[in-house]
Amino acid sequence: MSKAKKGIDIISIGDELLIGQVINTNASWMAEKLNNKALPVNRIIAIADTSVAIIEALHNSINSAKLVLITGGLGPTKDDLTKATICDFFDSKLVLNQKVKDHVEEFFAKRGRKLTESNRQQAMLPNNCEIITNSQGTAPGMYFIKNETHFVFMPGVPFEMKSIMTEWVIPYFSEFCNIKARAQKTVMTSGMGESFLADKISHWEDVLPENTKLAYLPSPGKVRLRLHVESENKESAEKQLEQHIQDLNLIIPELIYGYDDEPLEAVIGKLLKEKGKTIATAESCTGGMIAEKITSIAGSSNYFKGSIVAYANEIKSNLLNIDMAIIDEHGAVSEEVACLMANNVREIMQTDIAVSTTGIAGPDGGTDEKPVGTVWIGIATKERVFAKKYQFGNQRERNTNWTLQTALNMLRKEL
Amino acid sequence: MSKAKKGIDIISIGDELLIGQVINTNASWMAEKLNNKALPVNRIIAIADTSVAIIEALHNSINSAKLVLITGGLGPTKDDLTKATICDFFDSKLVLNQKVKDHVEEFFAKRGRKLTESNRQQAMLPNNCEIITNSQGTAPGMYFIKNETHFVFMPGVPFEMKSIMTEWVIPYFSEFCNIKARAQKTVMTSGMGESFLADKISHWEDVLPENTKLAYLPSPGKVRLRLHVESENKESAEKQLEQHIQDLNLIIPELIYGYDDEPLEAVIGKLLKEKGKTIATAESCTGGMIAEKITSIAGSSNYFKGSIVAYANEIKSNLLNIDMAIIDEHGAVSEEVACLMANNVREIMQTDIAVSTTGIAGPDGGTDEKPVGTVWIGIATKERVFAKKYQFGNQRERNTNWTLQTALNMLRKEL
The missing domain is CATH 3.40.980.10 (MoaB/Mog-like domain)
Structure with a gap:
């Protein structure tokens, strides 16, 4: 049988x-x-x-x-x-x-x-x-x-x-397979690793009912939370799902940046469009990756003006007008240079906001003081300029991906 | 049983x-x-x-x-x-x-x-x-x-x-599964579509012996040819494989750029290193993608100086020194602008070679004269400056990927 x-x-x-x-x-x-x-x-x-x-x-x-x-x-x-x-x-x-x-x-x-x-x-x-x-x-x-x-x-x-x-x-x-009514949504988070996030939301997760399934999907710089509710009918499933997500939003509002695999670059694009703002990037270790992500969104020409990818120090100096003495004193991977990169590209391209990256992606170039994976990310707006230091891992590709996602998340928060 | x-x-x-x-x-x-x-x-x-x-x-x-x-x-x-x-x-x-x-x-x-x-x-x-x-x-x-x-x-x-x-x-x-001795190699080609390539090499393919398997693996801008030979021993399999590849090389030398999934950006990196040359990019429709690919190779800081991603026309004018009158007369997507972008970024960054892209990736921005998918790619060296026009499809992501692979292949040929 x-x-x-x-x-x-x-x-x-x-x-x-x-x-x-x-x-x-x-x-x-x-x-x-x-x-x-x-x-x-x-x-x-x-x-x-x-x-x-x-x-x-x-x-x-x-x-x-x-x-x-x-x-x-x-x-x-x-x-x-x-x-x-x-x-x-x-x-x-x-x-x-x-x-x-x-x-x-x-x-x-x-x-x-x-x-x-x-x-x-x-x-x-x-x-x-x-x-x-x-x-x-x-x-x-x-x-x-x-x-x-x-x-x-x-x-x-x-x-x-x-x-x-x-x-x-x-x-x-489309009408072919009979299945239970269900609703599904993925909550996109950035800014906290999987196991810490799991602990932070454990009291919410522990009381999720039987008909609700949660999965953690981590990747460099983000953790997606997929929620899946099955019920007698679509309406009831959707209603329950929305309630769970509202509850979650009360616990980690600052970590949630979107839903259903919306990428950070799309969220940023929406924010820029809404506010009528423009953006530029000055990239060293990411090599144009942030610009590429931003321009992967259709309609990005409305807010993205351009980027200076300054891999060589002479380009940081000649095109981004950073005094070579500052680079010599603090190193290219430093708070000072990250801030100047963001600030100067914003002024040169006359945009409302700018982001910069400078770091040691690896496999070579690390020192005791600045090991492979050291990255500074800078943000400049008309009001303020600042940079944050991160220590990622020892794999080149993972490092650039972490830098990309972290920079996009910093931009989102600043917008 | x-x-x-x-x-x-x-x-x-x-x-x-x-x-x-x-x-x-x-x-x-x-x-x-x-x-x-x-x-x-x-x-x-x-x-x-x-x-x-x-x-x-x-x-x-x-x-x-x-x-x-x-x-x-x-x-x-x-x-x-x-x-x-x-x-x-x-x-x-x-x-x-x-x-x-x-x-x-x-x-x-x-x-x-x-x-x-x-x-x-x-x-x-x-x-x-x-x-x-x-x-x-x-x-x-x-x-x-x-x-x-x-x-x-x-x-x-x-x-x-x-x-x-x-x-x-x-x-x-590693010692676990008993299998026949075999040899395998993938030939990387760029510059001709799958069915034309198949016709061009059909007299070579038709006489491949029983123990040899060929597969075509097409993707935007390239076709990989995977050859697989089984024989009594490893040495014999490898010898036969090498002979087939030598024969193929006589038919399509200009299309083969490498072996075993070596990406074009790695081939270009090797060529630049060998010749002690440096490179820069000026990108519009690719939005930094070429720079990102070039810098994805460890050690690229030895030859890659930087990039100007000039998405807005004012950046093409202010940073790449292209007269706004030329942009107005010919349009940003034109032979003239592609040539000037490549030439000027090469001069600004003082490199040996430079590549530029300007095109309509879509979904919007197409006209009757320049439909979505129209792309100009420019190359500048100390000796010459030129640009080629391509007509890709109507999907944004495919268009930027085609542009990327085609630009990298043009760089390879020029080096």
Whole structure:
């Protein structure tokens, strides 16, 4: 007797995933979009580009999942045996699909490119599936039903998969899975580490009811708190969730900067827009990372004027007008230089606020007095200029990420 | 009759993976390190933080894998039921481990922090496993053997997992799995899209022997070609691999910029160091991204002087000395402005080479004449200044990534 099938399995095909060459961002993106529509993902499974592995995974999922979403192995190049394997599993044979052939030809004609033989092969498709149009590329999606489990195959190219998911899969399956009503929200915090935060909110956490789940998700410079409430109906779940979050807000108001994975740079962007203020950055150890984050937000040209990345001391002196004598006396990684960097870039770019970073990211350059991980972050406004010292770890990438998040959080507080 | 167990399953525990809130970079990192030691990963499986899901995954893997590496669910906070579930599966009970208790206490004392109750709980461990020291944190690893399958549980915090993998798992299991001798190399190319590249090298690909596998891994601005050869012994596999790569080099020498996931910014860093040259960037649409990439390489302070991120036109004029009349006449996104940005930042920062970007990343700001995705990239050396126009897509993030990779590739060619 088999148990009831439920939920969704995501199967990602590709050797590159199993040797760590490619990170499975496709599956994360799919999971997020499905979760937004309350479509529950059971498992994400990455497997090899072999018939044996593909067949085994399909057999495994057909026993437990109601819907299986498979990506990868449908590109124009010769490493793709997915289609042949699918034919075995679903008792299909490959036939020429005229509509897809026309689409592929039109796709290339539009772009003024010549059709290749490998592109032509993409119109050979199983005879017993529904073909899903790929508006962004040439390999179409395929939809099968077997033993009451639904299977959708998509190409692995991210923006092609995304368009099939958005245009077809999500709308089609939105009404598909019956689940309990639930509400979910992630509280974004910055400024306190995981275990200290856990202690600080323990009396709140301890009284959360059975139907409520809390997860801590730490990363450099921030801890996300994901709250999940299940109830009889959506309205009741949402009401309970809001109450928990209100209570939490009374305990750690200064640590909460946003909700639902809103990044700090978006929060800062909103604050700047609201207040009609402009911003600039002067960066040494972050090398342009803060500017890049701020400009990753669409519409940032309304408030971001620019940045001076002053890696070399001569640039700190020539472009940021910092007296070389001050650098020599205090060192480039110092309160004085951090303050001058922030203050001067603000004056040069004529903005309302500015942030600066100067530190020793590593692996080299540390001293006994200033070990690797020493970072000064400066803030300048029309009213005041100040800098704070931090001691991060000994890994270059973690240090720059900590500096980035901490600088963004300082900016948020100052706005 | 069950088939022979072989290879490795990686199981990542965490609801955050199944709702797409966190990307599974842990599993990719582990897979890469295992692959470097020729330890073959069968599957990467992300599952929910529930007893049912954990037990099901362990049952599933015990039937097929020789080694199962599990991460997540061992942190100090209360969302962690992994340990209780493990006890069910391995018939264990939790007992106080004095050595771990001492380690946790010492860990906090060293950092001058107070021990919390949740930290204390981490010393409660199953009585029938080998405890693996976690030098970077407080939750130790656990090693069980059941039905001839080996299981290692590790915390999900990346740098703690990484230290247990590096210090214990990789050395311990390096001799563990018997596999064929093999050689593998990834050829990094930039400058031609996947299907055109496939056509260009098809006569080379078509004659690759049975024991050789080729995979195309495209991403914005580059296509990686992964070649994998299996043979009787390591030496023969490597020799054959080198021959294939030499042959490929004769067909597309100008497209190959490196091997084995070496990023373009590292290639450029090497070239600059070799030639004793220095570099600066002037960035508009990339917002500091090129500077950030260049400085992500340790030792980049030897050749990278700095960057002017000129997002606002007034910064292009005031800091990069570009006549406002030229911006008004040609527009900020133009050959003239791209050339002046590169030329002037090179003069201002007194470097040997400079690169500039100016474009319309989107979603707003496009016109009929210059739609979203229009980007000019400029290069300046002592000898010459030029700019090239590109037409990328309509997605902001893809556009900046394409611009970044294309600019880095132009720099590489010019060096």
